Amino acid sequence: MSPMRSGACLRILTALRGALSAALVAAALLPAHGQTQTASDEEAARREALLQMREAFQKGDTARLAGLRPRLNGHLTEPLADYWLLRARLDRAGTEEVRAVLSRWAGSYWEDRLRNDWLLLLGARGDWATLLEEAPRFRMNDDPEVRCWVALAQVETGAASPASVAETVRAAWLGQRSAAPGCARAAGRLIAAGALPAEVAWQRARLGMEAGRLAVAAQAVALLDADAAPLVERVFNAPQRYLDDKLTAVRPRTKEIVTLALIRLAAQDPQAAAAEAQQPRWRTQLTAEERAWVWGAIGRRAALRQQPEAADHFARTWEATLPDEWRAWHVRAALRASDWAAVRRAIGLLSPQAQQDPAWVYWQARALQAAGQPEPARALLQRIAGPEGFYEQLAAEALGQPVTLPPAPPPPTAAERAAVRALPGLQRALLLIEWGLRTEGVREWHYEVALHDPGGLPERELLAAAAWACERAVWDRCINTSSRTRQQVDIAQRYPTPLREQVTTRARAIGLDPAFVYGLIRQESRFVTDARSHAGASGLMQLMPATARWTARKIGLRDFQPHHIDDPDVNLMLGTAYLKLVLDDFEGSLALAAAAYNAGPGRPRQWRQGPMLEAAAWIETIPFDETRDYVKRVLANTHVYAALLSGQPQRPSARLGGPIGPRLATARAADADLP
Numbered sequence: 001m002s003p004m005r006s007g008a009c010l011r012i013l014t015a016l017r018g019a020l021s022a023a024l025v026a027a028a029l030l031p032a033h034g035q036t037q038t039a040s041d042e043e044a045a046r047r048e049a050l051l052q053m054r055e056a057f058q059k060g061d062t063a064r065l066a067g068l069r070p071r072l073n074g075h076l077t078e079p080l081a082d083y084w085l086l087r088a089r090l091d092r093a094g095t096e097e098v099r100a101v102l103s104r105w106a107g108s109y110w111e112d113r114l115r116n117d118w119l120l121l122l123g124a125r126g127d128w129a130t131l132l133e134e135a136p137r138f139r140m141n142d143d144p145e146v147r148c149w150v151a152l153a154q155v156e157t158g159a160a161s162p163a164s165v166a167e168t169v170r171a172a173w174l175g176q177r178s179a180a181p182g183c184a185r186a187a188g189r190l191i192a193a194g195a196l197p198a199e200v201a202w203q204r205a206r207l208g209m210e211a212g213r214l215a216v217a218a219q220a221v222a223l224l225d226a227d228a229a230p231l232v233e234r235v236f237n238a239p240q241r242y243l244d245d246k247l248t249a250v251r252p253r254t255k256e257i258v259t260l261a262l263i264r265l266a267a268q269d270p271q272a273a274a275a276e277a278q279q280p281r282w283r284t285q286l287t288a289e290e291r292a293w294v295w296g297a298i299g300r301r302a303a304l305r306q307q308p309e310a311a312d313h314f315a316r317t318w319e320a321t322l323p324d325e326w327r328a329w330h331v332r333a334a335l336r337a338s339d340w341a342a343v344r345r346a347i348g349l350l351s352p353q354a355q356q357d358p359a360w361v362y363w364q365a366r367a368l369q370a371a372g373q374p375e376p377a378r379a380l381l382q383r384i385a386g387p388e389g390f391y392e393q394l395a396a397e398a399l400g401q402p403v404t405l406p407p408a409p410p411p412p413t414a415a416e417r418a419a420v421r422a423l424p425g426l427q428r429a430l431l432l433i434e435w436g437l438r439t440e441g442v443r444e445w446h447y448e449v450a451l452h453d454p455g456g457l458p459e460r461e462l463l464a465a466a467a468w469a470c471e472r473a474v475w476d477r478c479i480n481t482s483s484r485t486r487q488q489v490d491i492a493q494r495y496p497t498p499l500r501e502q503v504t505t506r507a508r509a510i511g512l513d514p515a516f517v518y519g520l521i522r523q524e525s526r527f528v529t530d531a532r533s534h535a536g537a538s539g540l541m542q543l544m545p546a547t548a549r550w551t552a553r554k555i556g557l558r559d560f561q562p563h564h565i566d567d568p569d570v571n572l573m574l575g576t577a578y579l580k581l582v583l584d585d586f587e588g589s590l591a592l593a594a595a596a597y598n599a600g601p602g603r604p605r606q607w608r609q610g611p612m613l614e615a616a617a618w619i620e621t622i623p624f625d626e627t628r629d630y631v632k633r634v635l636a637n638t639h640v641y642a643a644l645l646s647g648q649p650q651r652p653s654a655r656l657g658g659p660i661g662p663r664l665a666t667a668r669a670a671d672a673d674l675p
Helices: 006-028 033-059 062-072 078-087 095-104 109-125 128-137 144-157 162-175 181-193 199-211 214-224 229-237 239-245 252-268 270-277 280-285 288-304 310-317 324-336 340-348 358-370 374-384 390-398 414-421 424-434 438-451 459-471 475-482 500-509 514-524 545-555 562-566 568-585 590-599 602-607 615-620 625-646 652-656
Strands: none
Touching (some): 033 062, 109 438, 128 144, 144 162, 162 181, 181 199, 199 214, 199 252, 199 288, 239 252, 252 280, 270 288, 340 358, 438 459, 438 475, 500 568, 514 568, 562 568, 590 652, 615 625
């Protein structure tokens, strides 16, 4: 058993003692055969009570919550029940009452979840003393809004100087997508104190304008001018009209509003924004920094629309510091233009942290190769090469190392298995998932394996926890937990093959690669047969109801009803049939087929128009973040599954195929009926 951090070791030993005591009690009270049904009925009643509590919590029905709570006394799910009960009226609870619940469930996810919510409330109230006392006990420490409230509390109480917390607040605020109050108040306080420059507020407003978030932009500008909100809204709703009415931008505040208008116009119509940005009055009256942000916004939007002018727009921004998200599109525009010098230079403008992303390491290496510098390129490829991950696999192949799976580590010992199974949080998580409270169970499981102790559970315990989840067929927890290990990699855990006979038989019967099917299912549902997406997709292969009906008719499946989609066998039949139709429609390209499966066939048909690109470059320039990530993950999964199922090393380039571009004139017409 590997050495464990002292905190994790103590927690597991405590849990083991508790588990032993509970086991002795359970053995002493083991019911006779006639009592088994009574115990089962009692558990069913508690499950029903918990489900009713969730419903009451969602409705804010505090009276109903209080009435149901006694039914869960002494049960494993008590911490969640108490969380719901107190959270529903947290704004009315006293400090001692909150601390009593926190103390009662100390060490659990629900204690830390409640503390997170309470810290936000304390910040909004300005209760700095209690906030600073409780914040160090917040183990997850993953909420930027809490970090901002703590920074503000430290400044207001004199515990820290404004300058010492400025970078924390700046990073948290600029990274927020919503107009939350904590970071805005902290930023406003630091701007007033001179610890943050006013330019940070304008940068925040620019990001809000470009992303279409009026509340974010208006909140940021209001920190500098409380009466400017109506003007920001006017610019947001009609940027071109504002620019047409504005002849000059001499004053600093006006220059910034004009910059916001140009950025907003870029989000709506990058070509119109480019024409406007070249007007003499804006070229001469805006600062170089303001013009660079405008052209960065134009370039990003043009790149998202795959317009060839995108690279030229970004060429006007070389000397500016722009958000990494924008610079990433600068790299993609250069890739689409096959301009290797621009690729290399644009990657160099990313933040040092962003440059470590395997995507940019790989493309930087490719740019160096194109520049005739093979040795530096090889050094970069060696940094990321590995059997998992899209670019990691491509880097390994470029080094002459096909995808070869590492040997499995020793299986968890009995002691390692007992240690993780004694943790109440993991026990509760599995029970919640079994009872249909998947969201709550998944959060608690993740907290136990990743957040309770700094760095998470040690690797041997991670493998034991993953094995437990696999045994319970909770495949998503098995995969995600096993994937946290870095040294002891169990590929069979990370890439399980449930329903192996059904998947392989069905795939081969219709001419699909079983590895591709497994790679797609792993990304779509993590093998959760009752998975539901926000969009309404269901089951193993996450089929939309309309797509399922269309496919059922296409393959002659009679008497199909919408609820049949929840049957794993039916879902697999329809999903593979649809995937095969998509693959055939895109001439056997796995990359195009995966993109079509995720985003619908119409979009990849549009995205393939333009220059012929190698498959990896085409994938990287997919405009939808979700689809781009999806395609890379499905293909990386496929290469691993192919190695698992065949026992042979794999060459990723063989499945990527040739260049991707417009459909050849000699190819068959696209299937216009394909949904």
